[in-house]
Amino acid sequence: MHPPLNVLGQPIQSCSREPVTGWFRDGCCNTDDNDHGSHTVCCRLSADFLLHLRDIQGNDLITPAPEHGFRGLMPGDQWCVCAASWLRAYRAGAACEVVLQSTHQRALKTVPLEALMEHSLAMEA
Numbered sequence: 001m002h003p004p005l006n007v008l009g010q011p012i013q014s015c016s017r018e019p020v021t022g023w024f025r026d027g028c029c030n031t032d033d034n035d036h037g038s039h040t041v042c043c044r045l046s047a048d049f050l051l052h053l054r055d056i057q058g059n060d061l062i063t064p065a066p067e068h069g070f071r072g073l074m075p076g077d078q079w080c081v082c083a084a085s086w087l088r089a090y091r092a093g094a095a096c097e098v099v100l101q102s103t104h105q106r107a108l109k110t111v112p113l114e115a116l117m118e119h120s121l122a123m124e125a
Helices: 047-055 083-091 105-109 113-118
Strands: 039-044 078-082
Touching: 039 083, 039 105, 047 083, 078 083, 083 105
Parallel strands: none
Antiparallel strands: 039 078
16 A cells, blocks of 8 residues: 655655644544545644634634543644635635645645645745
8 A cells, every 4th residue: 555645746744743633633634535524734823724714614723622632723733624624715815834745635636736835834854
């Protein structure tokens, strides 16, 4: 079996282990056919993006939900977000930065590579 690939055609890299992210909570934006939201875009979250998700799209990632082991997210955290949600924020001018090396190639079914590249963040060593 081949390793999952990122949008650059290379093996996908970890997005975040603190907080731990991903459809499988493995730190990567890996996906499968059960991931109907396509949690494939690795983002460096911004306040504008988090507020857009909460206030416009109805997806509150800010408020902690301790009953689910979720501390809530804040600007600067990295998180695997739904490709369609990122694209809606992009179209509304509220997109946050994206880590291309950690964004799953399946995101390209929803988001044009050019849009992701426009908001790309260099991977830190």
